[in-house]
Amino acid sequence: MRRLLLLRHAKTETALPGKDDLGRVLVERGRDDAARMGAYMASHSLVPDSVILSPAARSQQTWQHMAGTMKQAPGAKTLDQIYDATSDDIFEAVVATPASVNSLLIVGHNPGIHEAALMLIASGNIDARELVREGMPTTGLVIIDFAFDEWSKVHPQSGRLERFVTPKALDPASR
Numbered sequence: 001m002r003r004l005l006l007l008r009h010a011k012t013e014t015a016l017p018g019k020d021d022l023g024r025v026l027v028e029r030g031r032d033d034a035a036r037m038g039a040y041m042a043s044h045s046l047v048p049d050s051v052i053l054s055p056a057a058r059s060q061q062t063w064q065h066m067a068g069t070m071k072q073a074p075g076a077k078t079l080d081q082i083y084d085a086t087s088d089d090i091f092e093a094v095v096a097t098p099a100s101v102n103s104l105l106i107v108g109h110n111p112g113i114h115e116a117a118l119m120l121i122a123s124g125n126i127d128a129r130e131l132v133r134e135g136m137p138t139t140g141l142v143i144i145d146f147a148f149d150e151w152s153k154v155h156p157q158s159g160r161l162e163r164f165v166t167p168k169a170l171d172p173a174s175r
Contacts, residue, residue, distance in 0.1 A: 002146040003103040004094060004120070004159065005041075005048055008113045010034040010062040011138045022083065026061045033139040033167040038066030040170055046143065048105040051076035052093055054083040059107045062139070082108045087115035094120075097151040104151075110136055117142040120154070124161025132164050141165045 010030030015021060026034065041047055047070050053059045055078050067073035081089045090112055097104050106113070114136035121129060121144055132142055144159035 001102070002148055002151055002154065003048075003162070004144045004146065004154075005046065005103065005105040006090075006113050006117050006142045006144070007037070007062070007105060007107045008110055008136045008138055008140050009054070009056070009058040009107060010037075010065070012058045022056050025057050026065070030058070030062070030138065031065050034062045034065035035069055036167065036170050037139050037141060037165070038069035040165060041066065041141075042070045046103075047072070048074055048103040050074055050097070050101040050103075051105045051107065052082060053078045053106075054085070054108045055080055056083050056109070059083075059109070063107050082106065082112075084109070085112035085116075087112055087119045090116035091119065091154075091156075095152050095154055099150050101151070113142075117144065119156050120144055120159040121161045122157040122159060125163075128164045129161050132161065137166050137168070139167045 010026050010033045012024045012030055013027055051063060051074055053063055053076050063076055079093055085108055090106060117132055142164050143162040145162045146154050146159050148154060
């Protein structure tokens with residue numbers, strides 16, 4: 001089995017005309033949400049074997065705040081193709097993953113992360129699948145399981161949605 005975790009970066013400062021988009025950083029809420037999501041992943045045995053990041057500062061910072069909550073966070077590599085990625089770009093990164101990696105986290109951006117999740121999910125809890133279809137909020141985490149022993153065998157509509165976690169779902173006040 002292979003497990004793919006797709007995460008949209010945490011909440012950032014507002015994009016301003018003429019400002020470098022790659023340099024946009026997390027706001028306080030984003031830093032807090034990323035740390036809470038990392039702690040959730042650590043406490044639910046969801047720490048991945050490998051991490052792929054967009055080169056954008058907001059993706060890098062999201063992972064830094066998540067990794068800081070984990071006892072043994074895996075190393076992360078930056079792939080330029082994850083910034084402004086289409087679902088096909090993300091799919092290419094997934095199928096190129098080495099067989100030694102059982103679980104992979106990709107931290108990227110909408111619409112690509114959301115569209116990749118929709119492209120790969122075929123089954124799983126119907127209510128959770130509907131929530132994924134509705135949208136991917138900042139720091140939203142989609143976990144997809146594949147019944148394959150190699151990433152190269154992954155194809156569209158071959159995954160089972162294991163769970164969909166949002167910062168709002170982690171907020172005790174929203175329960």
